[in-house]
Amino acid sequence: xxxxxxxxxxxxxxxxxxxxxxxxxxxxxxxxxxxxxxxxxxxxxxxxxxxxxxxxxxxxxxxxxxxxxxxxxxxxxxxxxxxxxxxxxxxxxxxxxxxxxxxxxxxxxxxxxxxxxxxxxxxxxxxxxxxxxxxxxxxxxxxxxxxxxxxxxxxxxxxxxxxxxxxxxxxxxxxxxxxxxxxxxxxxxxxxxxxxxxxxxxxxxxxxxxxxxxxxxxxxxxxxxxxxxxxxxxxxxxxxxxxxxxxxxxxxxxxxxxxxxxxxxxxxxxxxxxxxxxxxxxxxxxxxxxxxxxxxxxxxxxxxxxxxxxxxxxxxxxxxxxxxxxxxxxxxxxxxxxxxxxxxxxxxxxxxxxxxxxxxxxxxxxxxxxxxxxxxxxxxxxxxxxxxxxxxxxxxxxxxxxxxxxxxxxxxxxxxxxxxxxxxxxxxxxxxxxxxxxxxxxxxxxxxxxxxxxxxxxxxxxxxxxxxxxxxxxxxxxxxxxxxxxxxxxxxxxxxxxxxxxxxxxxxxxxxxxxxxxxxxxxxxxxxxxxxxxxxxxxxxxxxxxxxxxxxxxxxxxxxxxxxxxxxxxxxxxxxxxxxxxxxxxxxxxxxxxxxxxxxxxxxxxxxxxxxxxxxxxxxxxxx
Ligand code: X8Z
Ligand code: ZN
Numbered sequence: 001x002x003x004x005x006x007x008x009x010x011x012x013x014x015x016x017x018x019x020x021x022x023x024x025x026x027x028x029x030x031x032x033x034x035x036x037x038x039x040x041x042x043x044x045x046x047x048x049x050x051x052x053x054x055x056x057x058x059x060x061x062x063x064x065x066x067x068x069x070x071x072x073x074x075x076x077x078x079x080x081x082x083x084x085x086x087x088x089x090x091x092x093x094x095x096x097x098x099x100x101x102x103x104x105x106x107x108x109x110x111x112x113x114x115x116x117x118x119x120x121x122x123x124x125x126x127x128x129x130x131x132x133x134x135x136x137x138x139x140x141x142x143x144x145x146x147x148x149x150x151x152x153x154x155x156x157x158x159x160x161x162x163x164x165x166x167x168x169x170x171x172x173x174x175x176x177x178x179x180x181x182x183x184x185x186x187x188x189x190x191x192x193x194x195x196x197x198x199x200x201x202x203x204x205x206x207x208x209x210x211x212x213x214x215x216x217x218x219x220x221x222x223x224x225x226x227x228x229x230x231x232x233x234x235x236x237x238x239x240x241x242x243x244x245x246x247x248x249x250x251x252x253x254x255x256x257x258x259x260x261x262x263x264x265x266x267x268x269x270x271x272x273x274x275x276x277x278x279x280x281x282x283x284x285x286x287x288x289x290x291x292x293x294x295x296x297x298x299x300x301x302x303x304x305x306x307x308x309x310x311x312x313x314x315x316x317x318x319x320x321x322x323x324x325x326x327x328x329x330x331x332x333x334x335x336x337x338x339x340x341x342x343x344x345x346x347x348x349x350x351x352x353x354x355x356x357x358x359x360x361x362x363x364x365x366x367x368x369x370x371x372x373x374x375x376x377x378x379x380x381x382x383x384x385x386x387x388x389x390x391x392x393x394x395x396x397x398x399x400x401x402x403x404x405x406x407x408x409x410x411x412x413x414x415x416x417x418x419x420x421x422x423x424x425x426x427x428x429x430x431x432x433x434x435x436x437x438x439x440x441x442x443x444x445x446x447x448x449x450x451x452x453x454x455x456x457x458x459x460x461x462x463x464x465x466x467x468x469x470x471x472x473x474x475x476x477x478x479x480x481x482x483x484x485x486x487x488x489x490x491x492x493x494x495x496x497x498x499x500x501x502x503x504x505x506x507x508x509x510x511x512x513x514x515x516x517x518x519x520x521x522x523x524x525x526x527x528x529x530x531x532x533x534x535x536x537x538x539x540x541x542x543x544x545x546x547x548x549x550x551x552x553x554x555x556x557x558x559x560x561x562x563x564x565x566x567x568x569x570x571x572x573x574x575x576x577x578x579x580x581x582x583x584x585x586x587x588x589x590x591x592x593x594x595x596x597x598x599x600x601x602x603x604x605x606x607x608x609x610x611x612x613x614x615x616x617x618x619x620x621x622x623x624x
Contacts, residue, residue, distance in 0.1 A: 029099075032090040036102050039083045040404040044366060046076040047404075051364045058373060059346050061130045061354040066123075073122040077111045081118075084109050084207060098574070102405040105573070108219050110207030112199055121199040124192050128518035131189055133356035135513075137162060137181030157181075159276070160349055160357045160375040166276050167283035167381065172260035172269075176501045179271040186512025193512060194481040196520065197474055204475075213475035216468070216522050220411050221576035230590050231465060231524060234531050237592040238461055241599060244606040245458050246497050247617040249273075249281060251610070252288040266619030267499040270492070277514055278498045279463040281455040282380070288455070289448060290605075296445040298452060299428075301380040304436040309378055318347030318376035321383060324434070325390040328422055332555070332562025334394055341370045341393070349375035358515040359385050361392030366407055367400050384423050384456075391419020399572030410568070410577035413528025413590075418569070420529060421536035424453075425554040433556065450551055450602040457530060458599065462495035464527030469495075470511060471523070485510055493621040532581075534595035539585040540564060550598045 050072040057069035087103055095103065112118050138156040157165070162182055169175050200212045209215040217224035250268050253261040261272055274283025285298060309320045319342065330336055344364075349357055357375035364371060370393045376382050395418050399407050409415030428449070431437045441449065470491050473479040479487040485504055488511050492498055504510060511517040538550060544558035555561035568584045578588040585591075596603075610617055 027089050029095060032093060032095055033099060035086065036099060039106065042079055044404045046079055048365050050076045055362060055364055057126065058356040061133045066126045066130050070122040070126040074119050077118050077122065080109050081111065081113055105405045110209055110215055111203035113206055117199055117202065124196050125520055128189055128192055128196065129356065132515055132518040134354045135159065135185035158357055162276060164377060167274050172257055172272065175271040179501055182276055183508060183510055183513045186509040187507060189512040189518055190509040201475060211475040213472035221578060231527060234590050234592045235465055241458055241603050242461055243617050244603065244610055245454055247610050247615045248606050249288050251613055251615045256287045263499060266616060267493060267497050269501045270498040271501040278496060279460055281459040282452060285452050285455055290451065293448045294444045296441050296448060298448055299437045301383060305378050305383060308436060314348045317378050321376055321378055322347065322372060322386050325386040328556060329390060329394050331557045332565065333559045334562060337370060338368050345372040347374060347376050359389050361389040363396035370397060387423035388419035391422060395569050398566060398569030402572040402574055406572040406574040408573040410573055410580040412522065412525035413532055414577060416525045416529035417532040417536060421533040424533060424537045425556055427552055427554040430554040430556050446551065447602060447605050450599060454599055454602055460530055461527065464530055466491040466495045467516065467523035482506060497619040528590060531590055531592055531595055534598055535585045535587065535591055538594040
C-alpha cells in the first residue's frame with residue numbers, strides 16, 4: 001500500500017451506532033476472529049483500489065484523476081468506519097495476542113461518520129495534494145536572465161528544478177528570489193487546509209481521540225504522552241550537537257556572503273542553506289568545508305555518477321541510479337526487484353503533464369506490485385533518496401506475507417529509517433569498490449566526511465521535530481488559522497535557528513510549501529528515523545563483523561547484516577516495535593547513543609572551531 005493511503009485509511013466511529021447495535025449474547029473468540037478475517041479481506045481490496053487510483057492521480061494530476069482517487073479513499077474510509085464501529089462488540093474481550101493487536105490497530109482510525117463530510121474530507125485532501133504537485137514558480141525574463149535553468153519556455157520551474165537551483169546557486173539575491181517564488185504556491189491552500197483540519201479532527205473526536213494530533217501520536221505502542229516525551233528525550237541528547245553545527249555553519253556563511261548572512265539575532269537566513277526548507281544542508285558543504293583537512297578534497301559524487309552512468313537518456317539515467325540502490329540490497333542477499341518495478345515506476349518527470357514530484361515508494365497491490373515515483377536527477381541528493389525509497393519497497397515486499405494489519409513498518413519511523421541505514425554505508429570504501437572514486441581518503445578526511453554527513457543528518461533534526469509540533473498545535477486548536485504562519489516561524493526560529501529571508505505575514509502560508517503539509521503525511525516519523533537509522537546501522541555493522549570507527553563502516557555485501565535486516569523487515573507491524581527493535585539492536589527504545597558515537601569526533605572538532613573563532617553558540621528569538 002502507498003504510505004499515504006495507509007494513513008488515509010485512518011477513519012472514525014459514530015456514537016449513535018453503539019445504540020443501534022442489537023443486543024445479542026456475549027460474542028465468542030471465534031466470532032471476533034471471523035469479524036477480523038472479513039475486515040482484513042475487505043480492507044485489502046479497498047486499499048488496493050485506493051492505491052491504484054492514488055497512483056494514477058499522483059502521476060497524472062487532473063480533475064478526473066483527483067475525483068477518482070478521492071472516491072476510492074472515501075470508500076476505504078467509509079468501510080473502515082463501519083468496521084471500527086462493528087469492532088466495539090468485541091471490546092474488553094480476552095483475545096489471542098495477534099487478534100487483539102489487529103483490533104488495536106483497527107481502532108487507530110477516525111474520520112467523520114457523516115457520509116457528506118467524509119466525501120468532503122477526501123476531496124479536500126486529494127485537492128491539496130494536487131495543488132502541491134502542480135506548484136510552479138514562473139520566473140520573469142529579467143529574473144531568469146543569466147540563471148542556468150532547464151525549465152520550459154515560460155521559465156516555469158517545478159520543485160525538482162528548484163531543488164537543483166537552491167543547491168547550486170551561490171547568489172543570495174537569486175536564492176531569495178527562488179525561495180519567495182516557490183512560497184507563492186501555498187497561500188491558495190490556506191482555507192482548504194483549515195477545512196482539512198476541521199474535518200479530520202471531527203473524525204478523530206467521533207472515535208474518542210482529543211484531536212487528530214492525539215490520534216497520530218497513538219500509533220506507537222505507548223501512550224501519546226509517552227511518545228511526546230520520547231521525542232523530547234532524544235532531542236535533548238542531540239541539541240548540543242545541532243547548536244555547535246549551527247554556529248559553525250553560520251560563521252562560514254557570513255565569511256562567504258557577508259551581510260546577507262549576518263543577522264544580529266544569530267539566526268541563519270533560510271535561503272542560504274542549499275535547500276528550499278533549510279532541512280538538510282549538505283549542498284553547502286563547499287562553503288563550510290574545513291580548511292585544515294590536509295590535501296584531502298571532497299569527492300564530487302554527482303560528477304562521478306554522471307561519468308559512470310554515461311551519456312544516456314534521462315530515463316535510462318534514472319533507472320541506472322536506481323540500480324545502485326537495488327545493488328546494495330541484493331549484495332545483502334535480497335532478491336532483485338520484480339520486472340514490473342522497472343516497467344511501472346515513474347523514474348523521471350514526464351514532459352507533458354503534472355505529477356507529484358516528491359519522492360515516494362508504493363506497493364499498489366500489497367503484494368509484489370512495487371513502484372518508485374520520483375523525478376530523478378543524477379546528483380548526490382537523489383542518490384541518497386533512491387536508497388531511502390528502495391528501503392520502503394524492500395520493507396513492503398518483506399512483510400507482504402503478513403496479515404493485512406501487520407503489513408506495515410514496526411512503526412512509521414522504522415519505515416523511514418531502512419533505506420537511510422543502508423545509505424550510511426555509502427562510505428569511501430564502498431564508492432571505491434564501485435569505481436566511483438579512485439582512492440580511499442586518508443584518515444584526516446574523517447572530519448570533512450563527518451561534516452558532510454552531519455550537514456544532512458544533524459541539521460535535519462530540529463526540522464524533523466518542529467513540523468509536527470506545528471501540526472499538533474494546529475490540530476489541538478492552540479494555533480488558529482489566523483496564526484498559521486506566525487506559529488510556523490516561531491517554531492522554525494526556536495528549533496532550527498533559521499529566519500525567513502523576507503518579512504512574512506498571514507497573507508502567506510509557508511507550511512503549505514512543504515510537501516507533507518498539503519500531503520497530510522505525519523512528520524515525526526522522519527525525526528524518529530534519523531535516530532533509528534544509526535541504531536540499525538550499528539547493529540548491521542556489528543553483524544557484518546566490522547571493527548573500527550562507526551563512520552567508516554560499510555556492510556555492503558554482508559549476508560549476515562542482510563539476514564538480520566530481513567528478520568526485522570519480515571516481522572512488519574506484527575509486534576510492538578520495542579520488541580522488533582530489541583531483536584535487531586539489543587535495545588528496546590529510541591536511543592541517540594549510536595548517532596552521538598558516530599559524530600563524536602566531529603562534535604569535539606566543532607567545539608574547538610567555534611571556540612577558536614570566538615563564535616557565539618545559539619541565537620535569540622522573540623519567543624525564546
Ligand atoms: O519525504 C521524504 C521521502 C519520502 S518518504 C523522500 N523525506 C522527508 C522529506 O523529504 O522532507 C525523506 C527525508 C525527510
Ligand atoms: Zn520515506
